[in-house]
Amino acid sequence: MTDPAPTLRSASGFDLTPPDDREREALEADLSPEEKRVLLAHGTEAPFCGVLLGEKRAGVFCCRECGLPLFRAGTKFESGTGWPSFTQPVDEAHVTAITDRSYGMVRTETQCARCGSHQGHVFPDGPPPTGLRYCINSVALTFVPEGEALPDPLGRGDGTA
Structure with a gap:
């Protein structure tokens, strides 16, 4: 019998172990067609229509796919672009940056570090303190108000907002 693979944890204590094939199938089965288009096929929702654009509560x-916390509400700002924008992730290890050369541009795509789902892009034109603008699709996110349990579709028991 072999020992199970070690759990990968971020500095903030969250399990970053990618879902196995069975877990991934269950996560993807729970997504709407629009969520699949954005998260799995690297799509983009139309600007100014995302349900989280105006979200201002603490949390x-x-x-949306695996429940990993990506951004705190306190880092959200109004960028005027039509998508929720943030200055920094909850933990740098929670967001993976990948060079995106689609559509004749060079951009930095952001993906969830645990499940690899497409979240949006990051640009170097944000406000202090980071100067970054994480431009994220609403449909790629789930908002959890402060004090409520985080989504745990993988059963990893990572905590509360």
């Missing part, structure tokens, strides 16, 4: 924005 955490988590990956």
Whole structure:
């Protein structure tokens, strides 16, 4: 019998172990067609129509697919672009940056570090303190008000917002 693979944890204590094939199938089965288009096929929702654009309560924005906390409400700002924008992730290890050369541009795509789902892009034109603008699709996120349990579709018991 072999030992199970070690759990990968971020500095903030969250399990970053990618879902196995069975878990991934269950996560993807729970997504709407629009969520699948954005999260799995690297799509983009139309600007100014995302349900989280105007969200101003304290809390955490988590990956819609796997529930990993990605951005705190306190880092959200109005960028005027039509998508929720943030200055920094909850933990740098929770968001993976990938060079995106689609559509004749060079941009930095952001993906959930645990499940690999497409979240949006990050640009170097944000406000202090980071100067970054994480431009994220609403449909790629789930908002959890402060004090409520984080989504835990993988059963990893990572905590509350």
